[in-house]
Amino acid sequence: MQTSGSSIISALGAGSGIDFTKLAADISDATFAAQRNQLSARKTSLEAQISAAGQLRGAITGLAGALGDRIRSGDLAPKADIANASVARVSVPAGLSPRGTFSLEVTQLAQGQTLVGRSLASRDALVGEGTLTLRFGTVSGASFTADGARAAVDIAVTATDTLATLATKINQASGGAVSAYVANGASGAQLVMKGKEGAANGFVLEAAGAGGAEAPGDLSYIGWSPATNTTELQAAARDAAFRLDTVAMTSPTNRVTGLPGGFTLNLTGTNTGAPTSLSFASNPDAMSSVMGDFVAALNDIVSQINDLAAPIGGELGNDPGARELRRDLAGLASRVVMPGATGSEPRTLGDLGLAVNRDGTFRLETARLNRALETSPDAVAAMFTTGVNGVFATMDRFARENSLVTDPGSLGGSLKRFETQKAASDDRLAKIAEQQENLRERLTREFTASERRVSASQSTLSFLRQQVDIWSNSDR
Known part of the structure; x- marks a missing residue:
């Protein structure tokens, strides 16, 4: 059976120096060119x-x-107008649209507890070994009511701790509930401790010193409770108190949320007995x-x-x-x-x-x-x-x-349809490339085999011609 490769060799003449590898590639490329070009054009369109x-x-x-x-x-939200701007700042969360006019009377701002401890010689003075315990709750006069939902904070104090390192340990152990620093005042170095806003954020300091004597150099000297010493309490923790449309309300912080229409108040001052007006207008x-x-x-x-x-x-x-x-x-x-x-x-x-x-x-x-x-x-x-x-x-x-x-x-x-069709075109082009490569390899093998057979026949023919010439010369 004559193959396409052998017929080409017959037509062109075996042993003619033709690059059969390139010829196989050209034939395989031409065989699939129409399909490939059509799919490529379709892919470009997709x-x-x-x-x-x-x-x-x-x-x-x-x-x-x-x-x-x-x-x-927020620029489309209704704009707030407050007659006494020193009392509060008003903000409206994006997407909300409060309406109407309100009266606002602020009688008390929220604040955190502030303690200023007794004096030591310097910030590097040793405070004494032991355990300092922070308990949170409500301070009222000489009494303290612990908040059972909040765990106490125990702070281990070593013999080498100073007033400065103790302040650092308080900041780290309390997780931000209390901030502490050392102030160098006229009477010496004093530990200043400030709690968060709100009456429920009051705190006491329970000090268990190793020496047992309440004197400088013993941790007991740092401890504080409202029942034993009130001079160190500079500000008591308290909630904000205000009236909105004469309705009494409180807030643990000066940032008040959950108000009608979703607006927020940041209380900045008091106006007891002189309510101010708060209104909202569209923009x-x-x-x-x-x-x-x-x-x-x-x-x-x-x-x-x-x-x-x-x-x-x-x-x-x-x-x-x-x-x-x-x-x-x-x-x-x-x-x-x-x-x-x-x-x-x-x-x-x-x-x-x-x-x-x-x-x-x-x-x-x-x-x-x-x-x-x-x-x-x-x-x-x-x-x-x-x-x-x-x-x-x-x-x-x-x-x-x-x-x-x-x-x-x-x-x-x-x-989605275009992407699906493009994916199908990609798959078809990949298959065509595979089929084209298979055809190229097959033609290359066939051309190579045909070339070898033709070369062998030419060698035999050449040998016979030489023999005939020898025989012819011997008969002369």
């Missing part, structure tokens, strides 16, 4: 489609994310600004769709996911943002001034937005939060719907 679909998906998810960041940054300028930026971002997405999904020349010209995104954008203004809105309160993005032009682009009807801000400022402000309803939640759902890989009609479904 890569362009993947890039285009990814670009659009990134644009809509990026818009939703940027909108959420803008809301969380219409910030809301108008964000709506203008929102419309500009939507128009940028529309421009990208017009380019990438153009019927002629567009990478996504006939893609169902791109068509669905275009349809969804066309209906965006009518999407319900606040399903619980009542009466004339704004419900849709259209009520905030978002409108669609005939060419699919967007515009902001500022008159409609301003009317909503004037007539329903609280309802508009509620639309700019990070809750389950609102502008951000609507755009977040919009982005997720168009990114679903499980929905073949969405942009996410198209992206």
